[in-house]
Amino acid sequence: MNEEREKIEDIGSFIAEYSAHMMGCGVHTSRVIRSAKRIGVAFGYTVKISVFQKNIILSLADKGTKELYNEVIDIPALPISFEHNARLSALSWETFDKHLSLHDLRSKYDRIVNAPHINPLFVLIWVGIANASFCRLFGGDWHSMGIVFSATLIGMFLRQRMTAAGINHYIIFIVSAFVASLSASTSLIFDTTSEIAIATSVLFLVPGVPLINGVIDIVEGYVLAGFSRLAQAALLIICIAIGLSFTLFLVKDSLI
Amino acid sequence: MNIWDILSDGFFAALAGVGFGAISDPPLKAFRYIALLAAIGHACRFCLITYAGVDISTGSLIGALLIGFGSLWLGRKVRCPMTVLYIPALLPMIPGKYAYNVVFSQIMFLQNIDSPAQRAIYMDMFFSNSMVSCTVVFMLAAGATLPIFIFPKYAFSLTRDKKIK
Numbered sequence: 001m002n003e004e005r006e007k008i009e010d011i012g013s014f015i016a017e018y019s020a021h022m023m024g025c026g027v028h029t030s031r032v033i034r035s036a037k038r039i040g041v042a043f044g045y046t047v048k049i050s051v052f053q054k055n056i057i058l059s060l061a062d063k064g065t066k067e068l069y070n071e072v073i074d075i076p077a078l079p080i081s082f083e084h085n086a087r088l089s090a091l092s093w094e095t096f097d098k099h100l101s102l103h104d105l106r107s108k109y110d111r112i113v114n115a116p117h118i119n120p121l122f123v124l125i126w127v128g129i130a131n132a133s134f135c136r137l138f139g140g141d142w143h144s145m146g147i148v149f150s151a152t153l154i155g156m157f158l159r160q161r162m163t164a165a166g167i168n169h170y171i172i173f174i175v176s177a178f179v180a181s182l183s184a185s186t187s188l189i190f191d192t193t194s195e196i197a198i199a200t201s202v203l204f205l206v207p208g209v210p211l212i213n214g215v216i217d218i219v220e221g222y223v224l225a226g227f228s229r230l231a232q233a234a235l236l237i238i239c240i241a242i243g244l245s246f247t248l249f250l251v252k253d254s255l256i
Numbered sequence: 257m258n259i260w261d262i263l264s265d266g267f268f269a270a271l272a273g274v275g276f277g278a279i280s281d282p283p284l285k286a287f288r289y290i291a292l293l294a295a296i297g298h299a300c301r302f303c304l305i306t307y308a309g310v311d312i313s314t315g316s317l318i319g320a321l322l323i324g325f326g327s328l329w330l331g332r333k334v335r336c337p338m339t340v341l342y343i344p345a346l347l348p349m350i351p352g353k354y355a356y357n358v359v360f361s362q363i364m365f366l367q368n369i370d371s372p373a374q375r376a377i378y379m380d381m382f383f384s385n386s387m388v389s390c391t392v393v394f395m396l397a398a399g400a401t402l403p404i405f406i407f408p409k410y411a412f413s414l415t416r417d418k419k420i421k
Contacts, residue, residue, distance in 0.1 A: 026280065028339060034412060082282040082340040089337050090415040097417065123278045130275020133268035137298070138353050199356035206355075208347045209280055215397030216339070241359040248363050 006102045011043050012060045012069035014106060019049065019056055020073045021113060022088055026080035028213045029222040035092035039105075042096045053228035079117070079163075080209050087112045120160050127204050128152045135200040144197040147187045151201040155180025159205070170239050177202045177243025185251045198247065205240050207233045261306075262299050269298030269348040277344025286340060289330045293345035297323040301349060313391045316349055320399030328403045331414040338411055342400045351392045357385040 019036040023029075029051050040047030040060060050057040053075070060069040091112065095105055131152040132145040140148065159176040163169070184201035187194035210233040217226030273294025274287055282290065301319035304310040310318075320342075327341035334341075361381035368374035404411040 031337060031339070080280040082277075082280050082286070082336075082344075084281075086283050086286070086336045086340050086415065090335055090417075093413070093416040117281050118278060126275040126278040128275075130272045130278075133271035133275070134348065134352065136268045137265065137272065137348065196353070199353055202356075203350075203352040204276065204279070206347075206350060206352065208276065208350060209343055211350075211393055212343050212346060212397045212400075213339075215394055216401050219398055219401055237355070241362075244356070244359050245363050248360060252363070252367075 006043055008045060008060055008062055008067050008069045010102055011040070011045060012058065012071055014102060014109075015039055015047060015060070016056070016058050016071045016073040018088065018109065019051075019058065020075050021078070022085070023051060023056065024076045024078035025084045026082075026209050026213065027085045027088075028216045028220070029225045030217070030220045031085075031089065035089055038092045038096050042099060043102070051222070051225055053225065053232075081117070083115070083117075084112060124153060124156050124160065127156045131200060131204045134203055135196060138196050138200055140193045140196040140200065143190055143192040144187055144194065144200075147184055147190075147192075147197050148201050151180045151183035151186075151197075152204050154183050155201065156204055170235065173205055173236050173239035174243040177205055177240040178246045179243075180204075181244050181247035182250070185247055188251060188254050198244075198251075202240050202244050205236070207236045210236075262303060265302040266295035266299035270295040272348040273298075273345050276347040280344065282340060282344060283334070283336060285334050286336050289327075289334060289341055290344045293323045293326045293330070293341060294348050296326060297345055298348050312351070312388060313395050316351075316392045317395040317399045319349060320346060320396045321402060324400035324403040327400070328407060328411060328414075331411075335415050335417070337414055338400075338404065346396045346400055349392070349396055351389050354385045354389040354392070358382060358389060361385065 015036050018039065019032050022032045022035065032051060033049050036049050036058070037047045044062070046061045046063060048059045048061070055075055056073045058071050058073065061067070088109070091105070091108055094100060094108075100108070128149045132149040135145050135148040155176045158179055159172055162172045162175065180201045181198050184197045185194070187197040210229045214226045214229035214233060217223070217229060220226075270291035274291050277287070277290050297319040300322050301312075301315040304315040304318060305312060323342050323345045324338070327338040327345070331338050331341055361378045365375060365378035365382060368378060
């Protein structure tokens with residue numbers, strides 16, 4: 001490894017990109033730091049890293065030559081991807097165990113990052129089924145389940161289209177929550193568990209990943225990162241509440 | 257105790273776990289384990305609440321612990337970090353009905369701001385429901401993370417290739 005050692009700036013800029021991508025796609029902070037340090041060690045460098053909500057400060061040191069490399073990277077806003085989480089973590093171990101060259105590492109990284117996501121139509125149908133099952137778990141009957149299924153399809157489709165159009169995500173959450181709950185309020189016409197139907201129709205929007213990641217970060221000691229994730233999740237939940245309250249204002253007289 | 261109720265609870269929790277997991281793009285090989293964990297965790301909480309009289313936050317903690325240890329064991333099989341398996345599996349346990357009641361009571365509180373009796377009822381409803389929602393979410397995340405603290409070395413090397421070690 002030492003004979004043709006990779007240059008510190010090449011490794012540094014790779015680790016910068018790698019860790020920013022991991023933070024962007026919803027990996028909790030301690031894993032990002034561990035994986036980045038592991039890759040650094042594999043190439044014989046010490047990595048010091050400090051992670052914030054919007055950017056990462058990274059510095060690489062070579063103990064022998066006293067060379068230093070510093071970089072501040074912006075974290076991109078990426079869709080959450082557990083696939084990237086799992087495969088990029090495995091890549092850090094592979095680099096560590098097999099001493100991959102930077103060229104191999106880079107090509108494997110590009111292959112993982114550019115792999116296609118799950119088909120949106122598949123996601124849409126599954127989210128509908130999931131929300132209908134959720135309705136069942138809360139004690140909804142079969143009619144409510146059907147209504148929640150179709151309401152979720154409409155809401156989720158709208159969310160996917162608006163995300164593709166690059167609209168601000170707070171607005172996306174308000175509009176999707178409003179439309180989904182309004183569609184679910186058709187259950188008021190029938191003799192069914194309509195309150196449960198309206199309540200569950202917006203639950204597909206709940207930002208579960210940042211919520212749980214936030215708590216994980218806090219209990220692991222990354223309190224700042226954890227609270228910023230929770231603050232982000234709380235804002236999205238408020239948006240869901242706003243969308244839902246528009247519907248409740250319209251139909252509240254039939255609910256009481 | 258009704259076996260059918262428990263099975264159907266687990267079945268619908270599995271569907272919900274897989275469906276909500278699908279939004280976050282999990283690895284395809286992880287889907288069946290997510291379904292399994294979601295079913296076990298939710299059915300466990302259902303049994304504790306319905307038959308053992310346990311409250312929802314303790315029930316969630318125990319269900320989350322079960323999911324956490326399960327993901328530690330199954331993560332090795334599919335070479336996935338624990339969080340990839342347990343976050344989708346925890347999603348069906350998120351207390352959506354309580355969160356809805358928080359929003360509903362807030363609106364009704366503001367609507368009835370002029371009548372003290374009604375206002376007090378909705379204020380009470382608001383606080384008790386937000387208390388339950390926050391506690392349950394915290395219990396879920398903390399319970400599932402506990403196995404990482406107990407077996408840190410093992411948990412951190414789940415994605416490592418066994419053959420090379």
